[in-house]
Amino acid sequence: MIYTGNRKRRAYVNTQYKKGVLELCVLSLLKKRDCYGYEISEYLSDHIDIADGTVYPILRKLKSDGLLTTYLQEESGGPPRKYYSLSDLGKETYEKDKAEYLSFAKTIETLLEDDEHDEN
Amino acid sequence: MTKTEFLTLLENELRKNDITDAKDILSEYEEHFAFKLADGYSEAEIAAKLGKPSELAAQFENEPKQEKNGGRKFTTVIGLIFTDLPASIVFALLWVWEIVMGAAAAAFTGLAGCLILGLNFYSIIPAMPYWCGAIFGLSFIALAFLTVVGCIWFAAYLRQLMRVCSRFNHNAMAAASGKPVLPPLPANPQLALKTRRVLRGFALWSLTAFAVCFVLGMIVSMLSAHALPFWHAWGWFGYTGWN
Numbered sequence: 001m002i003y004t005g006n007r008k009r010r011a012y013v014n015t016q017y018k019k020g021v022l023e024l025c026v027l028s029l030l031k032k033r034d035c036y037g038y039e040i041s042e043y044l045s046d047h048i049d050i051a052d053g054t055v056y057p058i059l060r061k062l063k064s065d066g067l068l069t070t071y072l073q074e075e076s077g078g079p080p081r082k083y084y085s086l087s088d089l090g091k092e093t094y095e096k097d098k099a100e101y102l103s104f105a106k107t108i109e110t111l112l113e114d115d116e117h118d119e120n
Numbered sequence: 121m122t123k124t125e126f127l128t129l130l131e132n133e134l135r136k137n138d139i140t141d142a143k144d145i146l147s148e149y150e151e152h153f154a155f156k157l158a159d160g161y162s163e164a165e166i167a168a169k170l171g172k173p174s175e176l177a178a179q180f181e182n183e184p185k186q187e188k189n190g191g192r193k194f195t196t197v198i199g200l201i202f203t204d205l206p207a208s209i210v211f212a213l214l215w216v217w218e219i220v221m222g223a224a225a226a227a228f229t230g231l232a233g234c235l236i237l238g239l240n241f242y243s244i245i246p247a248m249p250y251w252c253g254a255i256f257g258l259s260f261i262a263l264a265f266l267t268v269v270g271c272i273w274f275a276a277y278l279r280q281l282m283r284v285c286s287r288f289n290h291n292a293m294a295a296a297s298g299k300p301v302l303p304p305l306p307a308n309p310q311l312a313l314k315t316r317r318v319l320r321g322f323a324l325w326s327l328t329a330f331a332v333c334f335v336l337g338m339i340v341s342m343l344s345a346h347a348l349p350f351w352h353a354w355g356w357f358g359y360t361g362w363n
Contacts, residue, residue, distance in 0.1 A: 037148050038155045051171030056148050057179035064181075070300035082148075082300050 018050055022058055024101055027067065027086065027094040034085040036073075059084060067093055121167040123153045133177030145180060196296035200289055207285055214278055221271050228264035232257040246356040252341040259333030265326035269319055276309035 022044065029035060029043055041055040062068045067090035072080040086094070121129075127146055134142040149170070156166040170176070234240060235257030238250055245253070284305045291301040311319070338350075345353040 036151075038152055041152060045169075051169065051176075052152065052166075053149065053170035053176045054179065056145065056152075057176065057181075059148075060145065060180060072300045072302045074303065080302060081151075 018048060021101065022048070022050070022054070023062060024094070024097055026055070026058055026062065027090060028098070030068065030084055030086045031091065031094055034083045036081045036083050040084065062090070066090075121164060123150075123157075123163045123167065126153075126163075126167040126170065126173060129173035130177055133174050134180065137177055137180065139177070139180050193293070193296045196292055200292055204285075204289065211278065211282060211285075214281075218271060218274055218278065221267055221274065225264045225267035225271060228260045228267060232260035232264065235260065246351070247354055248341065248350075249344050252337055252344060255333055255337035255340055259330050259337055262326045262329035262333060266323060266330060269323045269326065273309070273319060276311055280305070280307065280309040 025044060025048070026040060029040060035043075037056060037059060040059065041052050044050065044055055045052050059068065063070060063084070067087060068084050069087050070082050070084055073083050074080045127149060130149060131142055131146055134145060139145065152170065153163070153166055156169075157163070161169075231245070234245060235253040238253070248256075284307055287302060287305050291304070294301045341350040342348055344350075347353040351357065
């Protein structure tokens, strides 16, 4: 991959603001069911354009914050897989952050639309 | 970049940032490679999609709760010592019972052999006509089989109990040091379906053979002694006052 300087910078900025909402996306996925790391990474890279490796630091941070717990599950024909599960604190945090994010996104949307009207 | 190159670079970067559980993190990326390789991607493609090792390593932060874990680990160890000590005594006693039952099976076999071959060392077996003894001998062979089946099942059960106990130990330690725990094991021995069927068949057949031969032996003995309490008629157990 060859980036010009400008594209590289823009990619970096995009990564930074995506990362903020990635935590929320991970929590929403884990609210539905327990997953192992690779599943989460695949789910995110299916929907959001981000480097595959980014999800693992997020998982570790969420775990050390106490939002996630991990357990091992033995699979037939392979080493046990590490599953991530939402803790009670994680569920609480998810509901709070989700409401916060949605209201924030709504505000931004209104602002951006206002901007369009002004230009016209 | 190959898988090894990627992982080595990442490990060096993590070391540089003083990340404590680099091994844990590396195993996640290794697993990622394994899944992607199974899906048919090349190592270079996977490494490119993962991102730069230096950028990834910079996103990991150290968790500041090392000391708290130390204290919890210590109390867990103390607690485990207090639960494991009585548990290991119970296990030892149960294994002794296994040995006793094994000895019983050997004794039954020996007794059956003597009765069928007509041997009687030091007149240790009470006197009886040969055919009565032979039928009793058959019933003791069946009893020996039954005991052996019981021993096998009991050993499997004990082994499983010990595995459950060690899994509990492992999980308690893992939970105390913040590592992921394994699922608890079921208490019943997980014998293969075929083994279980064979064992059950053996047990049922030997139980039936034992019952049939024992009752038959009693009947034959009563007939040949012309008495219901044939053991008195033959003067067993040192009692000769009968008749």
